[in-house]
Amino acid sequence: MNNPWEDQQHGGGNENGPLRMPEGMPTGPAVPPAKRRGIWYAWKPLVIKYVVSIAVSMLAVMGYTFYYISKHAGEMAAAMRSQQDMLEFSLSISEKMLQYTTQLEGLSALIVIPIMLYMFHGDRMYDKMAGVAQNRKAPLVKYAAVIGIAAAMCVGLNNLILISDMASYSAAFEQTSESLYSAPFAMQILCLGVLVPICEELVFRGLMFRRMRGEMSFLGAAFYSSLVFAVLHGNMVQMLYAFATGMMLAYVYEKYGSVRAPASAHIVMNLISVTATQFGLYGWLLADKLRIGAVTVVCAAFAATMFLLIQRIDEKPAAPGGTDETNGAA
Known part of the structure; x- marks a missing residue:
C-alpha cells in the first residue's frame, strides 16, 4: 500500500492539492509497522520497569547501609571481624527493606509511569501515522460495568482463596502480604491503590498486551501478557489471582479501547483489597461459612452480569473519515 507521506515528499498529492501532515504529527515518512515489531518491542516496557525497580531497591539498601554505618561506626568495626556478625547485619538490612516494600513499590511506579506514558503516546502517534485502525472509545457512562466487575472479582476471588485455605500453603504469599500491608494505611492507598495499578496497566495492558495484539489474536495476546503478569507476582496464590484478573483487564481494554x-x-480492585485487609472484612466473612459462601455466589453472579454488559460494547473501529464522538485519546 502506498504511503501518502512518502508521496508528499516526492511531490505527490491528489486532486485537492498536495497531502499535508496532520497537525501534531511528527514530520517525516511513516515507518512500516514490521520495522518496529519483534520480541524486544513487546518486552521493552517490562524490562524498563524492572530495571527501575531494581535500581530503586539497590539505592535504598545502599542509602540505609551508609546511614546505619555512620550512626554505628564502632559496632560495625567490631562486626567486620566476624563473618557471622556480617551475615546478621545483612539479614537485618533485608528485613528493614521488607518493612518499606510498599513505599519502594510506590516510588518505582512514580518513576516508571512518566516513561510508560511517553512510550504509550509514541505508540499511539505511530499507529495514527501508519493508518492502524483504532477501537472505539466507550463512553464514560459505561465504565460503571468496569467498576462492578472489578469489585465483584476482587471480593469473589479473595473469598475463594480464603475458602480453599490456599494461602496457608504459601509462605511467600504470607510474607509478601505482611510486608505490603505493614505500611501506614494512607501509604497503602497511595502506593498500592493508585500508583502501582496505573504503572502496571501501562506496562502490561497499554504497552505489552497492545504490542502483542498487533502480532496475534486477542486470546493469544491476553493469555501471554496475563501469564507474564501472573508469574512476576512470585507466588502461587498471587499468580492464580493475577492471571484471572489479567485476562479480565485485557478484555476490558479490548472492549473499551482505552487504557x-x-x-x-485495577485501582478499584487494589483499593478494595487494601481497605478490606485494613478493616478485617475478609476475616469477618471467613468467620461464617454460610456468609462467605453466599457473598461469593453473589459476586460471581454480579460479575457475570457485568461481563454481559461489557460484551455488548461495540469496539469495532469507526469507519475511515467518520465522526465518532466517543473517540478520544486512549
Whole structure:
C-alpha cells in the first residue's frame, strides 16, 4: 500500500492539492509497522520497569547501609571481624527493606509511569501515522460495568482463596502480604491503590498486551501478557489471582479501547483489597461459612452480569473519515 507521506515528499498529492501532515504529527515518512515489531518491542516496557525497580531497591539498601554505618561506626568495626556478625547485619538490612516494600513499590511506579506514558503516546502517534485502525472509545457512562466487575472479582476471588485455605500453603504469599500491608494505611492507598495499578496497566495492558495484539489474536495476546503478569507476582496464590484478573483487564481494554478502563478496574480492585485487609472484612466473612459462601455466589453472579454488559460494547473501529464522538485519546 502506498504511503501518502512518502508521496508528499516526492511531490505527490491528489486532486485537492498536495497531502499535508496532520497537525501534531511528527514530520517525516511513516515507518512500516514490521520495522518496529519483534520480541524486544513487546518486552521493552517490562524490562524498563524492572530495571527501575531494581535500581530503586539497590539505592535504598545502599542509602540505609551508609546511614546505619555512620550512626554505628564502632559496632560495625567490631562486626567486620566476624563473618557471622556480617551475615546478621545483612539479614537485618533485608528485613528493614521488607518493612518499606510498599513505599519502594510506590516510588518505582512514580518513576516508571512518566516513561510508560511517553512510550504509550509514541505508540499511539505511530499507529495514527501508519493508518492502524483504532477501537472505539466507550463512553464514560459505561465504565460503571468496569467498576462492578472489578469489585465483584476482587471480593469473589479473595473469598475463594480464603475458602480453599490456599494461602496457608504459601509462605511467600504470607510474607509478601505482611510486608505490603505493614505500611501506614494512607501509604497503602497511595502506593498500592493508585500508583502501582496505573504503572502496571501501562506496562502490561497499554504497552505489552497492545504490542502483542498487533502480532496475534486477542486470546493469544491476553493469555501471554496475563501469564507474564501472573508469574512476576512470585507466588502461587498471587499468580492464580493475577492471571484471572489479567485476562479480565485485557478484555476490558479490548472492549473499551482505552487504557483508562483496565487502570480504573485495577485501582478499584487494589483499593478494595487494601481497605478490606485494613478493616478485617475478609476475616469477618471467613468467620461464617454460610456468609462467605453466599457473598461469593453473589459476586460471581454480579460479575457475570457485568461481563454481559461489557460484551455488548461495540469496539469495532469507526469507519475511515467518520465522526465518532466517543473517540478520544486512549
